[in-house]
Amino acid sequence: xxxxxxxxxxxxxxxxxxxxxxxxxxxxxxxxxxxxxxxxxxxxxxxxxxxxxxxxxxxxxxxxxxxx
Amino acid sequence: xxxxxxxxxxxxxxxxxxxxxxxxxxxxxxxxxxxxxxxxxxxxxxxxxxxxxxxxxxxxxxxxxxxxxxxxxxxxxxxxxxxxxxxxxxxxxxxxxxxxxxxxxxxxxxxxxxxxxxxxxxxxxxxxxxxxxxxxxxxxxxxxxxxxxxxxxxxxxxxxxxxxxxxxxxxxxxxxxxxxxxxxxxxxxxxxxxxxxxxx
Numbered sequence: 505x506x507x508x509x510x511x512x513x514x515x516x517x518x519x520x521x522x523x524x525x526x527x528x529x530x531x532x533x534x535x536x537x538x539x540x541x542x543x544x545x546x547x548x549x550x551x552x553x554x555x556x557x558x559x560x561x562x563x564x565x566x567x568x569x570x571x572x
Numbered sequence: 573x574x575x576x577x578x579x580x581x582x583x584x585x586x587x588x589x590x591x592x593x594x595x596x597x598x599x600x601x602x603x604x605x606x607x608x609x610x611x612x613x614x615x616x617x618x619x620x621x622x623x624x625x626x627x628x629x630x631x632x633x634x635x636x637x638x639x640x641x642x643x644x645x646x647x648x649x650x651x652x653x654x655x656x657x658x659x660x661x662x663x664x665x666x667x668x669x670x671x672x673x674x675x676x677x678x679x680x681x682x683x684x685x686x687x688x689x690x691x692x693x694x695x696x697x698x699x700x701x702x703x704x705x706x707x708x709x710x711x712x713x714x715x716x717x718x719x720x721x722x723x724x725x726x727x728x729x730x731x732x733x734x735x736x737x738x739x740x741x742x743x744x745x746x747x748x749x750x751x752x753x754x755x756x757x758x759x760x761x762x763x764x765x766x767x768x769x770x771x772x
Contacts (some may be wrong), residue, residue: 545770549725 508568511540513558527552578686583678590671597668605761613648613656617641617721618737620731633724643724658716663741663762666709670744673698687758687765696755703748706741714738 515525522540526533531551537550538544552563559566577583587662622628629635629643636644645652677694684690714737722729730736 530772539772543728543770545767548770551772569612 506572507540507542508570509539509544510566510568511536511555514561514566520559521561525555526557528558537565575605579678583634583675583682586671586678590668590675593668593671597664600664601661601694609653612644612646612719613641613652614644615656615659615717615720615724617643617729619649619733621727628725628727630724630726637676645724652720655716655720659713659720662709662712662716663706664704670698670701670706673701675698687761688761689762692755692758692762693760694750699748699751699755701748702744702751706744706748708743711738 515522522533522536525534529536529551531554535544539547552566555561555566556563579642614636618641626635629730632647633643633645636642648656677691680694681688681691702753711734714734718737721733
């Protein structure tokens with residue numbers, strides 16, 4: 505997959521667990537795990553907005569594109 | 573009616589129809605292959621040129637029913653018994669197998685989901701079955717029936733008369749084509765479902 509998700513790095517930088525993020529964002533731990541492990545096929549704007557609000561970041565901090 | 577399974581009551585109805593028809597077919601086959609071997613072999617000549625007259629028949633064959641041009645061989649040879657069996661069995665068997673395939677398809681769909689690639693493939697296979705196998709079975713019936721008539725008459729019944737005898741199951745052909753289209757739609761919906769399930 506060429507879109508990389510940097511959720512684990514952002515969580516580590518903010519000292520937050522996936523469970524805590526799940527409670528604050530309102531997305532299940534299972535779905536956040538799918539996103540974190542790069543198995544998601546799409547992400548809703550509402551989820552992206554909530555993640556950016558809670559993690560205090562920009563979408564570009566969370567996602568990046570790697571060619572090839 | 574099961575609340576959780578959207579394929580009910582269809583699955584229940586098909587299950588009952590399959591059990592009933594398989595039982596009837598099994599019983600009819602058993603009777604045919606035991607008691608039936610001592611009965612005369614009777615069949616209908618769709619094209620009978622002599623009206624009510626008992627003419628143009630080979631020895632040992634009689635005109636049993638003038639209205640329907642039903643011919644009977646009182647002392648049939650084993651091959652006539654086989655052809656008599658084959659003049660009815662293929663379509664009956666193909667219909668029972670169609671019910672079995674439909675039942676398997678419905679059970680797999682309720683177990684694994686309606687909008688899956690496997691269910692779409694199952695619908696496609698069932699469509700092909702209806703489209704090709706049922707007309708072919710009806711053709712086998714007509715060839716067996718026509719062969720019996722050819723052997724029972726002295727006049728030329730025509731080499732292609734089996735085409736006239738062929739009772740093509742158009743319902744199966746139309747339904748088969750419709751199911752092939754439905755399978756394409758279901759394959760697209762299965763892809764949409766995968767997309768939706770992968771959306772966070």
